[in-house]
Amino acid sequence: MSGSDALQSVQFVKHRGKRLAVLDAEDWEALVEWVESLEDIAAARKALANLKAAKGDRKKAGWLDWQAVKKDWR
Numbered sequence: 023m024s025g026s027d028a029l030q031s032v033q034f035v036k037h038r039g040k041r042l043a044v045l046d047a048e049d050w051e052a053l054v055e056w057v058e059s060l061e062d063i064a065a066a067r068k069a070l071a072n073l074k075a076a077k078g079d080r081k082k083a084g085w086l087d088w089q090a091v092k093k094d095w096r
Contacts, residue, residue: 023049025056 023031028049035042045053069085076082 023052025053025059028053028056 028045031045031049033044035044069083072083073080073085081087
């Protein structure tokens with residue numbers, strides 16, 4: 023299920039004078055994944071824009087050198 027499908031599946035209830043949105047747990051998880059994907063896409067676009075602005079120079083674009091970082095992952 024996509025995030026937009028999950029949004030369309032929401033049901034509204036009133037409780038103690040408040041209008042609340044109710045989602046199935048699976049729909050909620052799909053919505054969270056969708057939002058995380060949107061955040062990842064935005065981060066990738068920003069990184070690419072920075073790289074283009076730095077004319078392909080990864081260091082000037084603020085990218086980390088994988089060889090320098092890799093040893094911290096072991």
